[in-house]
Amino acid sequence: MNDDTIFREYRPSDAERSDRSAGDRLRHREKVRESIRENIADIIAEESIIGKNRDKVIKVPLRGIKEYRFIYGENSPGVGEGDGEARPGQVVGKTGKEGQDKGDGRAGDRPGVDYYETDVSLEELIDIMFEDLELPNLERRALREIPSDRSTKRKGYRHVGIRVRLDKRRTARQRVMRALATGRKQDLAQVEAAGQIENASEEEPQPLDGPAVLQAPVKRRFPFHQDDLRYRHLETDTREDSNAVVICIMDTSGSMDTMKKYLARSFFFLLYQFISTRYRNVEIVFIGHHTEASEVTEEEFFHKGESGGTFISSGYQKALDIITERYHPSLWNIYAFHCSDGDNFDSDNPAALRTAKELAEICNLFGYGEIKPLGSRYYESSMLNVFRRLDEPNFQAVLIERKEDIWPSFKAFLSKDRVKE
Amino acid sequence: MANYEVSELVDWDKRIQEKAAGFGLDWFPQEFEICDHNGMLGYMAYSGMPSHYPHWSFGKAYEKLKTLYDYGVNGLPYEMVINSNPAIAYLMRDNTLLLQILTIAHVYGHNDFFKNNFTFKSATRAELTIEFFKAHAMRVRRYMEDPSIGVEKVERILDAAHALSWQCRRNLAIRKLSRNEQVERAIETAQPRTDPFQRLHSRPEFKEPETRKVPLEPDEDLLLFIRDHNPFLTEWEKDLLTIVDEETKFFLPMMETKIMNEGWASYWHKKIVEALELPQGLRIEFIVRHNQVLRPMPGSINPYHVGFKIWEDIYRRHTEPTPDEIKKYGAPGKNGKDKLFEVREVERDTSFVRRYLSEELMREMDMFQYEPRGDELVIDKVSDDEGWKQIKETLIKNVGTGSIPVLKVEDSDFGHNRTLYLKHYHDGRDLLLEYAEKSLAFAYRLWGRECVLETTLQSKRSLLCYNERGFSMRALK
Numbered sequence: 001m002n003d004d005t006i007f008r009e010y011r012p013s014d015a016e017r018s019d020r021s022a023g024d025r026l027r028h029r030e031k032v033r034e035s036i037r038e039n040i041a042d043i044i045a046e047e048s049i050i051g052k053n054r055d056k057v058i059k060v061p062l063r064g065i066k067e068y069r070f071i072y073g074e075n076s077p078g079v080g081e082g083d084g085e086a087r088p089g090q091v092v093g094k095t096g097k098e099g100q101d102k103g104d105g106r107a108g109d110r111p112g113v114d115y116y117e118t119d120v121s122l123e124e125l126i127d128i129m130f131e132d133l134e135l136p137n138l139e140r141r142a143l144r145e146i147p148s149d150r151s152t153k154r155k156g157y158r159h160v161g162i163r164v165r166l167d168k169r170r171t172a173r174q175r176v177m178r179a180l181a182t183g184r185k186q187d188l189a190q191v192e193a194a195g196q197i198e199n200a201s202e203e204e205p206q207p208l209d210g211p212a213v214l215q216a217p218v219k220r221r222f223p224f225h226q227d228d229l230r231y232r233h234l235e236t237d238t239r240e241d242s243n244a245v246v247i248c249i250m251d252t253s254g255s256m257d258t259m260k261k262y263l264a265r266s267f268f269f270l271l272y273q274f275i276s277t278r279y280r281n282v283e284i285v286f287i288g289h290h291t292e293a294s295e296v297t298e299e300e301f302f303h304k305g306e307s308g309g310t311f312i313s314s315g316y317q318k319a320l321d322i323i324t325e326r327y328h329p330s331l332w333n334i335y336a337f338h339c340s341d342g343d344n345f346d347s348d349n350p351a352a353l354r355t356a357k358e359l360a361e362i363c364n365l366f367g368y369g370e371i372k373p374l375g376s377r378y379y380e381s382s383m384l385n386v387f388r389r390l391d392e393p394n395f396q397a398v399l400i401e402r403k404e405d406i407w408p409s410f411k412a413f414l415s416k417d418r419v420k421e
Numbered sequence: 422m423a424n425y426e427v428s429e430l431v432d433w434d435k436r437i438q439e440k441a442a443g444f445g446l447d448w449f450p451q452e453f454e455i456c457d458h459n460g461m462l463g464y465m466a467y468s469g470m471p472s473h474y475p476h477w478s479f480g481k482a483y484e485k486l487k488t489l490y491d492y493g494v495n496g497l498p499y500e501m502v503i504n505s506n507p508a509i510a511y512l513m514r515d516n517t518l519l520l521q522i523l524t525i526a527h528v529y530g531h532n533d534f535f536k537n538n539f540t541f542k543s544a545t546r547a548e549l550t551i552e553f554f555k556a557h558a559m560r561v562r563r564y565m566e567d568p569s570i571g572v573e574k575v576e577r578i579l580d581a582a583h584a585l586s587w588q589c590r591r592n593l594a595i596r597k598l599s600r601n602e603q604v605e606r607a608i609e610t611a612q613p614r615t616d617p618f619q620r621l622h623s624r625p626e627f628k629e630p631e632t633r634k635v636p637l638e639p640d641e642d643l644l645l646f647i648r649d650h651n652p653f654l655t656e657w658e659k660d661l662l663t664i665v666d667e668e669t670k671f672f673l674p675m676m677e678t679k680i681m682n683e684g685w686a687s688y689w690h691k692k693i694v695e696a697l698e699l700p701q702g703l704r705i706e707f708i709v710r711h712n713q714v715l716r717p718m719p720g721s722i723n724p725y726h727v728g729f730k731i732w733e734d735i736y737r738r739h740t741e742p743t744p745d746e747i748k749k750y751g752a753p754g755k756n757g758k759d760k761l762f763e764v765r766e767v768e769r770d771t772s773f774v775r776r777y778l779s780e781e782l783m784r785e786m787d788m789f790q791y792e793p794r795g796d797e798l799v800i801d802k803v804s805d806d807e808g809w810k811q812i813k814e815t816l817i818k819n820v821g822t823g824s825i826p827v828l829k830v831e832d833s834d835f836g837h838n839r840t841l842y843l844k845h846y847h848d849g850r851d852l853l854l855e856y857a858e859k860s861l862a863f864a865y866r867l868w869g870r871e872c873v874l875e876t877t878l879q880s881k882r883s884l885l886c887y888n889e890r891g892f893s894m895r896a897l898k
Contacts, residue, residue, distance in 0.1 A: 005434050006507070009427050010455040010514045020463050024480030027572075031477055067478055068584050068859035070826050074793050076850035077801070079816040081717040081726070082787035086803050092720045092791050093798040 031065045036128050126273050152234045161231025170230035179222055244279035244333040244364075246272050247322070249315045251340035252288040254307040260371045264339035265302055266406050267369055274414070275335055285322055289315035295322065311348045312340060312383065316355035323362060334363040337413070342370045342383040349386050360392035367413045368397040425518040427455070433522050433697075440696045441529045445762065446689060448532035449547060450507035453525070457514050461497050462486050464511050468672065469503040470554045474561035474664065476579050499714075500524040504535040504675070505550030519699075519706040526693040530686030537766050538681070540674035543594035553671070557664045564657050578658050581863035582665035587825045588643035589669055591677070592769075603637040639829035639844065642666070646830045647841075647867045654867075662867070677769045677821040684728015685765055687715060691729075717786065722816070730786060731777050736761055770821040778816070780809045790815050818848065826852055828874070841868045845876035852876055861887040 080092060157170060248268045250256070256264075276282050286301035287293055293314040296304070319336055327334060336359055344352060360366045370384050387397045398409035430453070441448070456464070466483035467473040489495040499520055502510035510528040512521055535541050546553075561579075565572045590597065598606065611630035616622060631637070640646045648654065648662040675682070694707055715726045738746060740757035755763065764773070783804040790802040790812045802808035817823065827846040835842035841864065845852060857874065864872040864887070871888035875897065882897040 004450055005431075005438070006450075006452040007427055007431055007434070008452065008454040010457065012457075019459070021466050021480055021483040024466075024475050024477055025483055026480065027475075027477040027576075028480035028484065065477075065481070066859075067481075068856050068863065069587060070585075070828060070845075070860045071853050071856050072824065072826060072850045073853035077790050077792045077815050078798075078819060079722060079788055079790050079812055080720045081722060082789050082800075082803070083717070083719050084787045086787050086789040086800055088789075088800050088803060090800045091797045092789075092800055094796055 028065070033128055035065055036125070126277065129270075129273075151237050153237045154232060155235045156233050157230045158233045159227070159229065159231070161233065165232040165234070167230045167232050171224065171228050174228040174230060175222070175224055178225065178228060242279045242333065243281045243283075243327075243331060244275050244335060245283045245285060245323075245327045246275050247285045247287065247319050247334065247336040248272075248301065249287045249289065249293075249319055249336065249338040250301060251290070251310055251312070251315070251338075251343075252301075252304065253290040253310040253343070255310070255341050255343045256371075259373050260339075260341055261302060263371045263373070263400050263403060263406065264369070266403065267339060267400065267410060268337065270406065270410050271335065271337055271413075274410075279333060283327075285319075287315055287318050287322070289318065293318035310340070310344050311351075312338070312344045313348050313351035313355045316352065316359055320355060320358060320362075329362045335365050336363050337367045337369065339369045339371055340383065341372060344383055344386075349383075352383070353386060353390060356387065356390055356395070357392065360390065360395045364394065365413070366392070366395050368395075369400050369409060369413075370397065371400045373401060425521060429518065430512075430521055430525070433518075434525055436697060437522070437526050437529065437693055440693045441526070441533075441689070443696075444689065444692060445758065446529060446533040447536060448508070448529055449505075449536050451528065451532055452507045452509050453512050453528075454509065455512050455514050458490065458497055461501065461511060461513055462490065464501055465498075469501045469509075469511070471509070471551060472555045472558045474554075474558040475565070476583070477576070478583065500528055502528045502531045503550065504541055504545060504547055504671075506536075506547035508532045508535060508547075509551075517706070519703045520710060522697070522699075522703070523690055523694060523707060523710055526690035527686045529693070530689035531682060533689070534678070534682050534685050534765060537762075538674070538678060538769075539594055539767055540592075540677050540769050544674050545671055550671070554668070557668065560660060560664065564661070567657075570657060575661065577866070578661045579665065581866045582644055582662050584860045584863040585643050585647075585867070586665050586669040587822070588641065588828045589645075589666060589673070590641045591673070591822050593670060593673060597642070598638070600637065604632050607632055607637060635833045636830055639831050641827070641829050643828065643830060643843075643864070644867075646833070647864075650833050651868055653869050673822065674769075677771075678773075680722075680724040680728040680731075680770045680820055681765070681768065681773050682728070683724045684730070684732050687711075687725050687729040688732040720791075722819075727778075727786065730782060731773065732761065734779065734782050735764060735777050771817055771823065774813070774817050774820055778813060780804070783809050783812065788812055788816070818850075826850070831875075835873065838871065840871040840873060843872065843874045845874060847877040851878050854878065857885060858887070858892050861885055862892065 250264055272284055286296050286298055288296045288301055290308045291311045291314060323334060368387055370382060384397055384399060396413045398412055400406060400409055462483060465486055466479045490497060497513060499516060500510055500512055502508055512524055535547060564570045564575050607630040611628060613625050644662045644666045648659045691711060699707060715729055717723055717726045736757040739753040739755055739760045742753055788804050789800045791798045792801045802812055804812055828843050831844045832842040861872055861874055871886060874885040876883055884895050884897050886893045
């Protein structure tokens with residue numbers, strides 16, 4: 001028989017180096033992302049992601065990365081082992097449950113759940129969403145940045161510098177290195193033994209006997225040289241800060257029902273997430289209006305219903321007031337968006353148009369979304385016609401009829417973004 | 422943490438080999454590699470091969486294994502051994518000494534099986550295994566790096582090839598006839614038989630044999646058929662199909678002998694470890710571990726358990742048969758040990774179960790058959806006097822490659838339109854439509870022209886078609 005069995009011991013270094021599946025995992029991950037991107041409109045239309053925390057992990061159904069083969073369907077009977085108690089009629093499992101065929105060596109996996117799910121953090125999902133946006137213009141334009149934080153940090157060492165930044169330790173080390181390089185090792189060793197690195201040869205040990213006297217002249221001074229000097233180098237570190245404010249204006253009049261609010265909310269959520277990826281410091285302002293406008297909390301904004309009629313201009317005026325008060329356009333990038341069902345009093349239209357124009361002038365982007373769920377009262381007046389007359393390049397009016405429209409209209413909205421000069 | 426030194430393992434290995442040799446096992450030289458859980462997950466994702474061509478599905482497999490492992494859903498196997506000469510086995514570093522001893526003994530069982538079972542002998546050449554996979558990996562990488570091909574195109578072909586790869590011949594010990602041989606056979610079959618009463622009988626009508634059809638006889642090797650009969654495939658595409666086909670056929674024997682192989686290794690690890698006369702502490706741990714590996718999984722089939730039981734039963738029936746059995750099956754013609762070694766050489770799971778899983782054994786294991794009813798799987802037969810035969814038939818259908826539908830190429834020029842005509846050999850089990858549709862799309866991708874699949878769905882003969890307009894389906898009369 002063979003007794004030349006080989007045992008290869010475990011070597012941690014090998015184990016660390018051989019992450020062989022890294023490439024294939026990366027490729028798989030890419031495919032997952034591709035698949036998400038293809039279905040992004042469906043995914044973000046799902047209620048579940050709206051209003052969630054960024055770290056939240058969500059389950060996303062995927063298509064396209066299943067490995068298909070010809071396999072049998074569910075009508076095929078199977079065989080199992082029992083515990084001695086098996087009787088006809090007992091239920092032993094569920095169809096379509098994964099792990100049904102665990103360990104019996106079948107090649108074709110039975111299909112598990114109907115679709116394959118993956119866990120994606122909302123953060124990642126948002127990244128993918130904005131990849132899908134393909135907004136090259138926005139990327140390239142410099143954002144308005146304000147230096148906010150000044151500090152110094154060390155950055156390496158230099159040959160020249162001011163006295164206070166001399167690094168003694170490094171300088172001494174440089175000298176030792178130079179001594180070694182010039183073959184004066186022996187000298188230096190003696191010097192070090194005497195504990196006199198800084199001023200090497202000022203006190204030479206007294207020769208005691210003859211041979212030592214002969215060596216003494218060899219032991220020359222080895223002073224510091226200009227090249228040994230090392231100075232700490234400091235750099236000022238300026239952090240640019242960029243500020244943005246998202247102003248959410250919503251019609252809270254009686255005609256805005258839950259469905260409309262939900263659509264509006266999805267839109268605001270996307271807008272906020274998007275702005276957050278672009279700016280460091282993002283604030284959000286909620287303005288609710290009917291015939292009068294007021295700044296409200298998020299909770300009130302989405303849940304509190306008001307009644308009464310609508311003066312859109314009141315909301316815009318409130319936004320203008322808040323901007324003048326707190327968010328000066330020279331320091332803030334302003335994104336304003338207004339959601340309404342377009343049911344405005346006719347008499348207010350000229351005022352609305354005027355205030356909208358003012359807003360568009362000071363905002364990076366100003367948008368109006370008219371929310372008219374399918375099947376709602378179509379004969380009602382629409383502000384879209386009114387805003388058609390507003391001819392600002394950074395203004396966009398969109399119509400949202402169902403949740404699938406949110407993504408396309410969001411894309412349309414962002415395509416108008418401009419950064420003020 | 423591990424409670425052993427590698428030098429100890431070397432000593433134990435010597436003793437295990439002595440015992441194994443004493444039992445008459447016959448194996449390839451063995452190599453053990455000790456790895457940590459990441460290494461093991463990596464080997465598992467790539468079927469144990471030290472080198473393998475890259476494809477995202479292996480990354481997916483790794484992620485899945487790792488997730489299941491991290492969340493404690495699945496443990497890791499104690500070992501993994503590949504069919505090569507020398508055989509390579511991976512041992513988990515963190516296992517206890519006893520587990521390593523058990524595993525080493527188990528590995529020699531597999532090794533012996535690889536070397537001697539006919540499925541492995543006929544389908545693989547163990548001394549070339551490692552090189553074989555390495556060469557494949559190099560070729561695939563070269564295509565991926567070739568600027569005129571690239572990863573995307575290679576994946577396009579590999580994805581499709583993987584979808585169809587199991588549609589190949591099952592018993593590789595049977596030689597595939599060449600086309601010329603098939604033609605000869607057709608002509609021969611068409612010859613009228615010699616008839617001693619020729620003068621009395623009217624002359625039988627001579628039917629000219631079909632010799633032009635491609636394929637002449639239905640062909641199971643789908644990938645190879647496409648490779649040889651689609652003139653529009655480039656050389657590298659053909660090569661990829663060859664690679665996938667060869668690798669599938671390498672793993673075919675493993676699938677075909679899962680129950681036998683695991684049962685055999687378990688049978689011998691038990692014998693060997695018992696013969697080692699372990700100290701008390703280790704012996705108790707052995708009993709615990711052994712029972713863990715061999716515990717029946719209620720509701721499904723544990724190949725270790727079923728295999729082990731059958732092997733034990735074969736041995737028993739040939740050494741000390743009960744009077745009943747002698748009456749029923751006759752006196753055993755061989756002694757138990759010779760019988761074991763004969764069976765390990767000449768059977769595969771299907772025949773193994775058919776011949777050696779007895780009614781009594783099925784009853785002992787309380788085997789039952791379940792059927793889907795609505796959302797639930799419900800037991801419809803148990804191993805009683807009426808049920809056991811049916812259960813056995815169902816089991817036979819599900820072991821080895823029985824869980825893969827049989828598809829054959831019937832015609833490559835259906836309707837004189839270069840349509841690829843596939844036929845599913847229906848055995849009572851329907852195809853899963855969604856998967857069939859997508860897989861057919863992959864066949865279309867490789868074939869480049871319309872592909873149709875004849876099958877039976879809910880007792881109705883149907884034809885699934887995939888062409889440039891997409892998928893469609895119609896009933897056949």
